[in-house]
Amino acid sequence: MNFDVLAFESGLYDLRLATERATTPDEYLQAATNTLSRPWAESKQVRPVLRYYAETQTTETPLHLAGIDGALRPPSDSLFLVRLKSHLLSQNQWAEVVEGTNFEQTLRTQLRNPLALARDTAAYRQFITQVDRLIQPLEDGSSKDEFWALMLENVKAQVQTGFQRSYEPRNRQMAHNLVWLAAEAHPDRKLIVWIASSHGVRNLSSIERITADRSYEGQTSMGDVLAEKFDGGIYTLGITAHGGKYGAFYWDDQGPTTLDEPSAGSVEALLGTLSHDYSVLDFTDVPSSHWLSKPQVARPLGYEEMRADWTEVMDGLLFIRTMHPNTKVDPNSNVD
Template identity: 25%
Template sequence: MLKQILLFTFIVITLSACVQKDIKTFVTENRVDIRTISPDSTDYSDLQAIGKAIGDSRIVMLGEQDHGDAPTFLAKTRLIKYLHEQKGFNVLAFESDFFALNEGWDRLAKTRTDIDGFLPDNIFSIWTKCEQCGNLLYSYIPKTYKDNKSLVITGFDSQVHGTYSLANLKIYIDSFLKRQHVKFTGTGKYKKDFYSFIDSIKYNKDIQKQRNFKEALKQIINELSTVDTAVFEMMLLKSLKANAESEISLLSKGNDYLEIRDKQMAENLRWLLKYKFPNEKIIVWAHNIHILKNPKLMDNPVWKWRNMGDFFTADKQLYAKTYVLGFNSRTGTAGRITNDKKFTVQPPVKNSFETWIPETIPYAFVDFKQFRTENPSAKTYFFMKGSFHNACSGLWTDMFDGIFYIRDMYPCTLVKIKN
């Protein structure tokens, strides 16, 4: 009897081993070639595999290796159109000003003229000045409002940079605090350390003033302890506090200023999902390093902080509802529209993810989530350009749910808004 049990166990283990695939074999056998990244292509048949992989996820995060990757922006634009038109996603959240892209966008008349004027002033110029984002920002988004199939814009970044914030943030917060009868608003410290500082929040590098602003915010938030945390203004105050903490860390040469920002971006995004858009499906536009999960699974990363994707998906319910799609390239050049300096993309290293895809293939998709499902015990580290344009060894199948591969990278060109 014991021999039979041992034999049976051996057979089961052997069969299991035969079923399991290594990641290289999986990529080779399960790669899905993408026909085009042109935003003008409305035949989405080649994107169905991505749609199937996303399934009923409520959140789809779309990354990029650098903030000037023109082909990636074209691919993301086409994906956004597909997700909006065929998968029911109707909110697009940018890595940009939380206040401006919520309060400002909500108050905006959604004519093409108003949208064309608002977006360049309140979404980071690395995207709004890029021609390869123009189809999305200055054609598709306004058209969705004209056709009554609106794609709502929002933002989740704690950094305050929009012109709408510059013109309205101080008055908006002051009005809210006085409606709440916050006693601190009647003090000299409020006027000096808080009210007068907000106008310079974007560029002020005086660490003591940042500290005073943070202390004022703490006192204000303490006075508002009985106010419902679902209220937008409460989330805004917490976001401003995180922005100040990040600036203080940077100015004091701390090592957690990036993590502070990423944690708050996760909190802002969570708030959007829970309170502002509780019944909507949301697309997130951000850098690969912000959206990937489990950054600790990278060997010797060039950056070492806990990021937004890791904070966000620490919530098991959100983890189950989120599909994280990273973008990856093989060769070419890169650089941002806001900087004249361009650089050569690092060639793929030997036996890396990029080399597993034939050089004749310009675009492809690989579903790492499928790999994890079919190979639950596979924990293989391999080289891939998953965070930036340089290769790094990591357990990438546990950091992204899927990868969109682009063979030839090139930088943005300056946008030309069409009338």
């Protein structure tokens, strides 16, 4: 379908740094598996996708890999700090804003531990103020200035996420990162993004959680922010299943979970009456008078049944009759 950029819910800077040094398919594969978050990097089911990505690097139409998250993993965090400081020193901004303070040490600690400032309100406010002062002169500068402004915005969002104990700052920043990827890093390209559905959906606060104590009321998702930034041009596809098992190898405290039978009248129960093992229910042309535009029970978010007008939450729903859990690739095997 002509997608030529594959973006993951992984570190923007991590992947940028790892892939810029690769030259052969094996190096590109190694860069991806070393840098992507565990659900993809160590997954047996995802490995063929990553091999395909690596093999395209020697063709005339390579698939580009990107991250949309602001988190930094070692050793990228150390190099990030070195390069950031070098750029700010060249602009005479580092000395003016942070010289003589503990900003550098705080930043170094924060990159390793997003909760480092979670209990120190005064230190948190000072750090955010310093980050804002560093960002402001960069925003209208060169493309390199704007890149480092974006990276500092990611640092800020990570700190705010930890301090506020809320995913909203992270959701907003991932949306801004995706806008930057589409407009600046990969203009005129078609991007496909692999993220948790709870980040990608829009109108998150409209979803009613039937059995959970907590609600999504008042929460903003990455999809909500993207809906404001783009007038169309985005197709959000959720995923659900009728039966089987779900889970992941990195869930250390439990094995795969067997899916319950979907409730009578739910979207999954209705799709289960079809003969297809895989279906896509497209919401884009559903009229407001259609029954699908009324609140329906479905479970595309963590297999928890919820009620919503799903046509206002996503653009389509991929239905899988039998789900299989995410399993770890065997590091001793040459066969994926």
